[in-house]
Amino acid sequence: MSDNLVEVRDLSFAYADRLVLQGVNLAARRGQVVAIMGNSGCGKTTLMRLIGGQLKPTQGQVRVDGESVGELKLRDLYRLRRRMGMLFQFGALFTDMTVYENVAFQLREHTDLPEEMVRDLVLMKLNAVGLRGAQDLMPAELSGGMARRVALARAIALDPMLIMYDEPFAGLDPISLGITGDLIRRLTDTLGLTSLVVTHDVQESLKIVDYVYFISEGVVVAQGTPKEIRASDLSYVHQFVHGEEDGPVPFHYPAPAYAEELGLRHA
Amino acid sequence: MLDGIAAILRRMGARTINSIWRLGLATRFFFLTLMYSGPSFRRFHLVIKEIFSSGVLSLVIILVSGLFVGMVLGLQGYETLQTYGAEESLGVLVSLSLVRELGPVVAALLFASRAGSAITAEIGLMKATEQISALEMMAVDPIARVVAPRFWGAVISMPLLAALFSAMGIFGGYLVGVVLIGVDEGAFWSQMQAAVDFQEDILNGVIKSVVFGGVVTVIALYEGYDAPPTAEGVSRATTRTVVTSSLAVLAWDFVLTSFMFRGV
Numbered sequence: 301m302s303d304n305l306v307e308v309r310d311l312s313f314a315y316a317d318r319l320v321l322q323g324v325n326l327a328a329r330r331g332q333v334v335a336i337m338g339n340s341g342c343g344k345t346t347l348m349r350l351i352g353g354q355l356k357p358t359q360g361q362v363r364v365d366g367e368s369v370g371e372l373k374l375r376d377l378y379r380l381r382r383r384m385g386m387l388f389q390f391g392a393l394f395t396d397m398t399v400y401e402n403v404a405f406q407l408r409e410h411t412d413l414p415e416e417m418v419r420d421l422v423l424m425k426l427n428a429v430g431l432r433g434a435q436d437l438m439p440a441e442l443s444g445g446m447a448r449r450v451a452l453a454r455a456i457a458l459d460p461m462l463i464m465y466d467e468p469f470a471g472l473d474p475i476s477l478g479i480t481g482d483l484i485r486r487l488t489d490t491l492g493l494t495s496l497v498v499t500h501d502v503q504e505s506l507k508i509v510d511y512v513y514f515i516s517e518g519v520v521v522a523q524g525t526p527k528e529i530r531a532s533d534l535s536y537v538h539q540f541v542h543g544e545e546d547g548p549v550p551f552h553y554p555a556p557a558y559a560e561e562l563g564l565r566h567a
Numbered sequence: 568m569l570d571g572i573a574a575i576l577r578r579m580g581a582r583t584i585n586s587i588w589r590l591g592l593a594t595r596f597f598f599l600t601l602m603y604s605g606p607s608f609r610r611f612h613l614v615i616k617e618i619f620s621s622g623v624l625s626l627v628i629i630l631v632s633g634l635f636v637g638m639v640l641g642l643q644g645y646e647t648l649q650t651y652g653a654e655e656s657l658g659v660l661v662s663l664s665l666v667r668e669l670g671p672v673v674a675a676l677l678f679a680s681r682a683g684s685a686i687t688a689e690i691g692l693m694k695a696t697e698q699i700s701a702l703e704m705m706a707v708d709p710i711a712r713v714v715a716p717r718f719w720g721a722v723i724s725m726p727l728l729a730a731l732f733s734a735m736g737i738f739g740g741y742l743v744g745v746v747l748i749g750v751d752e753g754a755f756w757s758q759m760q761a762a763v764d765f766q767e768d769i770l771n772g773v774i775k776s777v778v779f780g781g782v783v784t785v786i787a788l789y790e791g792y793d794a795p796p797t798a799e800g801v802s803r804a805t806t807r808t809v810v811t812s813s814l815a816v817l818a819w820d821f822v823l824t825s826f827m828f829r830g831v
């Protein structure tokens with residue numbers, strides 16, 4: 301058994317003819333929280349979908365627990381996914397079910413546990429995210445942050461070996477931010493899982509993660525432990541960690557010259 | 568000039584090819600649905616829930632429309648039959664038109680706009696809010712869990728709705744013909760009983776409505792599943808469901824009728 305639960309080798313991926321990832325290499329050790337950072341639109345969600353097997357690599361390989369995700373047959377892929385949890389960027393709760401039923405969903409689909417057992421497990425998972433009291437609410441009655449915590453409870457319902465979080469910190473107030481960060485760390489340690497966190501919240505994630513990868517323009521441009529990252533003098537990392545506007549990451553999407561577009565200068 | 572014509576031809580060609588592609592994809596989707604129908608029957612409560620949301624919730628509109636269509640049939644039929652002194656056959660006219668044609672067809676058209684559009688919108692939104700992706704990531708096949716139960720729910724509720732539509736229609740015809748105008752009640756019912764054949768009329772009507780239910784739902788499900796995951800995409804898909812499935816019902820009605828009532 302390899303030390304790495306997730307291994308990504310020379311991974312390239314293109315939507316139609318738009319190359320998003322071009323030769324990404326990264327690995328997540330068992331029991332660690334690994335962050336993947338990068339500016340908006342650099343392909344983080346795409347990378348998660350590749351690891352979850354929802355997209356197939358154009359080139360390269362993704363291995364999860366020793367299995368090459370892109371080459372699995374559907375049945376084997378589903379078997380592997382039962383041991384993965386994914387937290388979607390906006391929760392993706394089932395809107396026609398209560399919070400309780402959402403968390404119970406996988407237990408009902410994949411196990412034949414008696415109702416009392418399902419109930420105990422659901423309440424345990426909801427308690428872990430601090431929302432036992434919200435079990436009877438519908439998803440529409442939750443705030444964005446609460447919805448994401450319910451989604452987290454749903455993702456850990458079957459005690460997966462790997463959880464992928466897509467932007468768990470986006471749009472949270474500073475208190476929820478800290479709580480969510482602690483939660484990710486605590487769940488990883490107590491349940492013995494491995495976590496992959498996609499985020500652009502540098503400060504919050506540096507507090508809780510074991511290892512960080514920076515992705516830019518489809519490749520990993522920097523990596524290291526939080527300590528190494530904070531000390532890094534790579535300009536890209538520096539810009540990201542300190543939130544500077546100017547640097548190698550442009551704020552603007554490529555565009556014709558501003559003045560020209562406004563018609564101030566005639567061609 | 569020539570360029571303009573070429574552009575128009577090219578657009579028409581592209582549209583044609585696109586339609587054929589969609590037809591093929593929808594057919595494949597239909598077979599996938601059949602293939603993944605196992606869980607729908609093993610866990611029948613999933614189907615029952617869909618029978619409720621597409622069948623039971625369409626009841627009111629079906630019953631009310633059935634009543635009015637039957638009443639209109641009673642009026643118009645009486646007018647025409649009276650000229651030949653055959654107003655006692657009113658029961659036959661009303662019941663045969665309903666059971667053979669209007670019941671299955673109008674109920675299916677109403678079903679398309681009431682339940683079909685709801686199915687498309689629901690699935691489209693589930694996709695837009697990543698619920699379908701979430702199902703996949705939880706190792707639950709969305710076709711088996713979301714699509715197939717809705718399909719079977721509709722296929723089961725459609726003939727029942729059509730039957731209720733016809734029953735309400737016959738009642739409407741009775742109200743107008745017998746109660747209001749005063750056609751002989753005994754003749755109304757006994758002629759109806761003698762003229763309506765179980766296999767020829769009732770069974771064929773049931774077959775029609777099963778097919779219509781399947782056609783409408785496959786289109787609704789496919790459009791929802793295929794919709795671009797945006798507000799605009801879902802709304803366009805919903806419109807397309809109503810238009811396409813209504814046309815498909817009418818076209819299939821012609822095909823089925825021409826097979827069923829050849830000898831008549």
Ligand SMILES: Nc1ncnc2c1ncn2[C@@H]1O[C@H](COP(=O)(O)OP(=O)(O)OP(=O)(O)O)[C@@H](O)[C@H]1O
Nearest residue numbers: 315318320338339340341342343344345346347500
């Ligand atoms: N279905 C799709 N078809 C075509 N292009 C896509 C599709 N999904 C994403 N893209 C493109 O791929 C790129 C990467 O998208 P992705 O969603 O992975 O970014 P991200 O890093 O998760 O961004 P964010 O931080 O804003 O969530 C984007 O530039 C986007 O335009």
Ligand SMILES: [Mg+2]
Nearest residue numbers: 344345389466
């Ligand atoms: Mg993203």
